[in-house]
Amino acid sequence: MIYGTLSCGTLPTLAALVTAWVLPWRMRWLPCRAGAAVASLLPSLFVLLMVFTLPAP
Secondary structure, three states: OHHHHHHHOHHHHHHHHHHHHHOOOOHHHHHHHHHHHHHHHHHHHHHHHHHHOOOOO
């Protein structure tokens, strides 16, 4: 599941980063830009959560 998230999570991460940068830099778009920036971190944080909760060998 970790490798699947790493490989399939790249596209949503890049799309969210591009969205966060392409939206206009006005106060009106601040919540959307912040949401896109947070969404770009979710796949990586999910992988870290899965790695840190692996059972000990």
